[in-house]
Amino acid sequence: xxxxxxxxxxxxxxxxxxxxxxxxxxxxxxxxxxxxxxxxxxxxxxxxxxxxxxxxxxxxxxxxxxxxxxxxxxxxxxxxxxxxxxxxxxxxxxxxxxxxxxxxxxxxxxxxxxxxxxxxxxxxxxx
Numbered sequence: 001x002x003x004x005x006x007x008x009x010x011x012x013x014x015x016x017x018x019x020x021x022x023x024x025x026x027x028x029x030x031x032x033x034x035x036x037x038x039x040x041x042x043x044x045x046x047x048x049x050x051x052x053x054x055x056x057x058x059x060x061x062x063x064x065x066x067x068x069x070x071x072x073x074x075x076x077x078x079x080x081x082x083x084x085x086x087x088x089x090x091x092x093x094x095x096x097x098x099x100x101x102x103x104x105x106x107x108x109x110x111x112x113x114x115x116x117x118x119x120x121x122x123x124x125x126x127x
Contacts, residue, residue: 022067023051025074030087031103038107040066069111076118 026036037047041063077086090103097105102114 025070026051028074029090035103035107039070039111066111069115073111073115073118076115076122080118080121
């Protein structure tokens with residue numbers, strides 16, 4: 001499956017959180033507001049407002065990058081793990097992450113580690 005250019009690549013392409021379906025991403029990944037906020041660099045209160053507002057403030061800088069990476073992670077998760085099992089996989093401790101759950105890595109600023117593993121698996125290399 002071709003994973004290139006699935007989601008906007010520059011912050012200028014993101015008008016607001018809904019342009020990438022932020023509420024849908026949160027739901028598809030089974031994240032709480034607190035987990036979503038930690039993953040994209042927002043406080044739980046800020047994330048809740050940001051997700052709920054129809055015309056939310058534009059995402060820029062590190063938040064925009066995190067949102068794009070989260071969208072990419074969702075795509076890879078569906079591709080590699082499957083739509084029905086992805087949210088469960090994120091919460092389950094994984095020996096490949098030294099016993100940590102992928103979600104724990106994501107909420108502690110280590111989303112790239114989870115993406116790297118999923119990309120390796122998507123490319124057919126042993127994980």
